[in-house]
Amino acid sequence: MQLEIMLFFQRIKTPIIEKAAELASMCGEIAIPLLVIMILMWCSSRKKAFAVASSLLSALLVSQTLKAIFRFPRPFQVYPDLIEGGRLSTATGYSFPSGHSTTSGAFYSALIVTAWKKWVTLILIIPILLVPVSRLVLGVHWPLDVITGTAIGLVFGFALTPLLLRLYDMRKAFLITTFTYGIAASILAITLALLLSNTGIDPVAFEDLMSNAAITGSVMLGFYLERKTVNSSAEEGSLPRKIIRFLLGMISTAAVAALISLIPAPEAFTSFALYYMLGLWGVYLYPLIAVRTGLMDCER
DSSP: OHHHHHHHHHHHOOHHHHHHHHHHHHTTSTHHHHHHHHHIIIIIOHHHHHHHHHHHHHHHHHHHHHHHHHOOOOHHHHOTTTOOOOSGGGOOSOSSSOHHHHHHHHHHHHHHHHHOOHHHHHHHHHHHHHHHHHHHHTTSSOHHHHHHHHHHHHHIIIIIHHHHHHHHTOHHHHHHHHHHHHHHHHHHHHHHHHHHHHTOOOHHHHHHHHHHHHHHHHHHHHHHHHHHHTOEESSOSOHHHHHHHHHHHHHHHHHHHHHHHTSOSOHHHHHHHHHHHHHHIIIIIHHHHHHHTTSSEEOO
16 A cells, blocks of 8 residues: 555656655755744744744654664665655655654644644644655655654644643743753763764664754753753844844854864764754853843843
8 A cells, every 4th residue: 555655656746746845845854943943042932942842852852763663664765666766865764754744743733832823823734734745755755654753743743832831931840851851862862972983883773863862952951051040031132133143143053063063073973063062052052142242131
């Protein structure tokens, strides 16, 4: 049945349909969620940024863990003569479940929860539906992959996000949760980086899991440190002031990434350092500098 579905999409695929699938697939890649979360973090609502980021990262940790356990090959790898893979640069891990579908399910459903407006819901349902279909059209996932990935994402987005919004308002519980989660994810990331560098464990299975664990650990510890020592307010400030701090935040984030890429180290540790520092910079260090320089205010 799965092969029949894949062959159906192969038969109807045209250059225009394939290009549309590539564009739809981009909605399930990490660039859009990162951009929106940074806007929320620096210019709108840290509470919403925390809820959306935590739901997304938690869903991805589950998805990447399942990939590492099952290690199913992708359709174009199993049937290279029947199925042509597209946008292969984004097909870096194993097939089950679909990371793109997990991302779109978790991210866009979390945004729906934080907005709770009908027009927002109607718009955001579109990528939730289109991203899984695009992965089938591109031949990089089986139907079971995208169904499972979407289900994981929707569960985390719709079920976890409301709890995280409430958690943010409970300062003590928030600090305990973010610290504990951050430490656990950081230990997992460091362990995987060591194993990838020294034991030769399957990089296809564990590199993405290590990267996700690294950014999850740094984001959680970043929220802990920021709430405990800075307590910045993303809502405060005029529109020009918000635009300036967003632009400076993006420029500085790119600079941090560029500097880390110059570090002479094994690939696994460079990847770990990159994701860890990006999370820590965006959530804690940049807001700290922004408050000290007057770009951001503290919550009253």
